Amino acid sequence: xxxxxxxxxxxxxxxxxxxxxxxxxxxxxxxxxxxxxxxxxxxxxxxxxxxxxxxxxxxxxxxxxxxxxxxxxxxxxxxxxxxxxxxxxxxxxxxxxxxxxxxxxxxxxxxxxxxxxxxxxxxxxxxxxxxxxxxxxxxxxxxxxxxxxxxxxxxxxxxxxxxxxxxxxxxxxxxxxxxxxxxxxxxxxxxxxxxxxxxxxxxxxxxxxxxxxxxxxxxxxxxxxxxxxxxxxxxxxxxxxxxxxxxxxxxxxxxxxxxxxxxxxxxxxxxxxxxxxxxxxxxxxxxxxxxxxxxxxxxxxxxxxxxxxxxxxxxxxxxxxxxx
Numbered sequence: 334x335x336x337x338x339x340x341x342x343x344x345x346x347x348x349x350x351x352x353x354x355x356x357x358x359x360x361x362x363x364x365x366x367x368x369x370x371x372x373x374x375x376x377x378x379x380x381x382x383x384x385x386x387x388x389x390x391x392x393x394x395x396x397x398x399x400x401x402x403x404x405x406x407x408x409x410x411x412x413x414x415x416x417x418x419x420x421x422x423x424x425x426x427x428x429x430x431x432x433x434x435x436x437x438x439x440x441x442x443x444x445x446x447x448x449x450x451x452x453x454x455x456x457x458x459x460x461x462x463x464x465x466x467x468x469x470x471x472x473x474x475x476x477x478x479x480x481x482x483x484x485x486x487x488x489x490x491x492x493x494x495x496x497x498x499x500x501x502x503x504x505x506x507x508x509x510x511x512x513x514x515x516x517x518x519x520x521x522x523x524x525x526x527x528x529x530x531x532x533x534x535x536x537x538x539x540x541x542x543x544x545x546x547x548x549x550x551x552x553x554x555x556x557x558x559x560x561x562x563x564x565x566x567x568x569x570x571x572x573x574x575x576x577x578x579x580x581x582x583x584x585x586x587x588x589x590x591x592x593x594x595x596x597x598x599x600x601x602x603x604x605x606x607x608x609x610x611x612x613x614x615x616x617x618x619x620x621x622x623x624x625x626x627x628x629x630x631x632x633x634x635x636x637x638x639x640x641x642x643x644x645x646x647x648x649x650x651x652x653x654x655x656x657x
Contacts, residue, residue, distance in 0.1 A: 429495075508580055
């Protein structure tokens with residue numbers, strides 16, 4: 334009798350565990366939300382929509398891009414962090430939202446290094462320094478000389494206070510020993526428009542949004558932040574070539590999930606994403622806005638994120654940047 338009772342109990346336990354095991358194997362069984370912490374139309378949004386459809390095809394579920402912008406990326410980032418760790422809410426991470434914002438704002442209620450699971454770095458994008466055609470300089474050397482001859486006479490624009498571009502501008506000033514006023518804008522587009530009109534002298538920006546103006550000859554590119562020169566602008570040196578290696582870091586975009594997301598789900602998403610980034614049509618679309626696919630493993634991306642945060646914290650401390 335005792336033996337029969339034990340066997341019956343085991344059967345019940347096995348039956349109870351079966352749905353859980355099946356649920357794990359069935360991921361994903363419903364649409365996946367991909368959260369962009371910035372408005373539609375920007376580089377982050379375009380990249381997210383480039384990978385969403387093919388990723389959905391591989392996972393056999395729709396991947397829906399959702400823009401939750403505001404507060405320098407904090408709204409979208411916090412939404413992902415507070416979501417269920419079940420693999421159905423993912424987020425796009427950027428240097429601005431996940432490395433700069435956490436160190437320049439003193440009222441952050443989360444820690445991106447512990448409250449998120451890095452999945453992979455999706456792509457890298459060059460940054461660029463452009464100047465207005467009204468600025469009497471033709472290259473980096475003459476521009477730095479001009480700034481030193483008239484401290485704080487010229488201004489640079491960025492996509493906002495505490496943005497990656499703002500940090501790049503301040504690092505440029507520290508590296509060159511120059512002084513420029515900072516004019517924050519609500520995105521790079523209005524900053525570029527003011528540079529075209531001569532209201533500001535320079536703009537620090539991701540290359541994709543500045544490239545059309547450079548190609549048209551409306552703005553002059555002095556240097557790009559990237560490991561090597563790029564095909565789109567073969568005559569424009571890198572910051573390292575211009576003698577400013579400290580400013581030569583490219584921008585990047587990554588994929589993250591809430592902490593405690595099961596490792597097997599993280600691995601599934603990573604493998605599918607890596608496959609998407611290797612697709613010829615995806616690579617071609619990314620190349621259209623100067624983005625280079627990466628797709629590195631979760632542990633490697635986690636180390637990169639931590640290193641980026643440490644670097645941005647040091648820059649913020651040196652430039653005395655602290656925002657409310």
